[in-house]
Amino acid sequence: MDTIGVIGTGNMGGAILKGWSPLKDISLIGYDIDEQKLNKICMELKVQKARDIPELIQKSTYILLAVKPTQVKSLLKKYKDLFLDNHTLMSICAGIKIKKIKKWCGGKAKVVRIMPNTPALVGKGMFAICFEEEVDGSTHAKVIELFNVLGKCFEMEENYIDAYTALIGSGPAYIIYFLEALVEAGVSLGFQRQISIEMVKGLLSGTTKMIEELDKSLAGLREMVTSPAGTTIAALNHFDRMAVRGAIIDALHQACKRSKELGE
Ligand SMILES: NC(=O)c1ccc[n+]([C@@H]2O[C@H](COP(=O)([O-])OP(=O)(O)OC[C@H]3O[C@@H](n4cnc5c(N)ncnc54)[C@H](OP(=O)(O)O)[C@@H]3O)[C@@H](O)[C@H]2O)c1
CATH class of the missing domain: 3.40.50.720 (NAD(P)-binding Rossmann-like Domain)
Structure with missing residues (x-):
């Protein structure tokens, strides 16, 4: 043994x-x-x-x-x-x-x-x-x-x-950062903060379960909730106009660079 x-x-x-x-x-x-x-x-x-x-x-x-x-x-x-x-x-x-x-x-x-x-x-x-x-x-x-x-x-x-550290080591912080932004959006839309927190936590656990249990790609799962001329596409279009995806990719390159510097 x-x-x-x-x-x-x-x-x-x-x-x-x-x-x-x-x-x-x-x-x-x-x-x-x-x-x-x-x-x-x-x-x-x-x-x-x-x-x-x-x-x-x-x-x-x-x-x-x-x-x-x-x-x-x-x-x-x-x-x-x-x-x-x-x-x-x-x-x-x-x-x-x-x-x-x-x-x-x-x-x-x-x-x-x-x-x-x-x-x-x-x-x-x-x-x-x-x-x-x-x-x-x-x-x-x-x-x-x-x-x-x-x-x-x-x-x-x-x-x-270093790439792993940037993506997965630091990853929980990015997810939580996005969740915090959603909570703020909830408050901005008129919900009590505590209710907004509870709803956003439920959103995360439900979405995670869907990713794990439904036999669909990430894009497929996103498309399930993105109907033509609907509410979701209006928000996603705004993310794209603001280059959110590009900002996330650039941020991870910064994290990777910092991890390399710290390891020297
Ligand atoms: N926490 C994370 O999420 C995370 C993620 C990735 C990697 N890591 C790595 O995991 C390692 C541990 O992190 P941690 O958060 O668990 O730290 P931690 O809670 O401070 O645990 C380290 C323990 O080691 C003890 N220690 C210090 N010198 C010792 C010695 N010579 N002999 C035996 N024990 C000694 C410390 O005692 P004292 O408190 O009295 O000094 C402390 O109890 C770190 O190297 C970190 O880089 C952690």
Whole structure:
């Protein structure tokens, strides 16, 4: 049975442990410098508490690194002699490239870089997964299996990660930004703010269910509600006159550029 160690049991590490905790074919061990946070997780979930990082590394074959990006370098360098070639180090730390992780951890462990998004906090994450070349077939399959439990995985080359960050990492903020604009529109059209919020939330969950359950393309679903000379086409024409689609595409290019800058 594989043991998976999680270093950093904060927001993301804690959510990932929660998602893996019901699995029967793995055992989990966690460590966090914040002992209260660690105790809470270990009491609530089927997770063993590591005394320190060396104990966690020695007991684990897969190690998830879930500390803040600024903490990674010193942590890995401090324990680099403990990482062996049978370890797989999975980092979810934003902006840190495989090459750097590999160097800081002493070069023996296999490195996998993962980029989650915030819906992972509620078990609906999307994960970009980048493997370094040395990862063997069974390790590769295990990592994909583990992250598919938590949501949806997209395997990609590391040079796509900035584009992924722009589209999916930041994505929840764009959706919420658009929803906030709809709420304002509702208020502007005369609804009480709270009613407008409730209606817009219902709109999102209903539309999401339709996308998931009806066998139609996105364009097909939009056309269902866009009758000739009707209300919807009047609004969509206005979006097009205002070049909303072009602004969204340009915005994502800006996000991708910023992600590249932050990773340098
Ligand atoms: N949250 C997201 O939506 C999201 C999305 C994509 C990627 N990520 C990545 O996920 C990683 C974790 O983010 P988060 O939001 O979960 O952060 P977080 O809630 O701050 O969790 C990190 C935890 O690690 C602990 N820690 C710090 N140094 C440590 C050490 N040397 N050994 C063990 N534990 C240590 C922190 O304790 P203290 O609080 O006491 O420092 C904290 O409890 C980040 O690298 C981030 O880039 C997060």
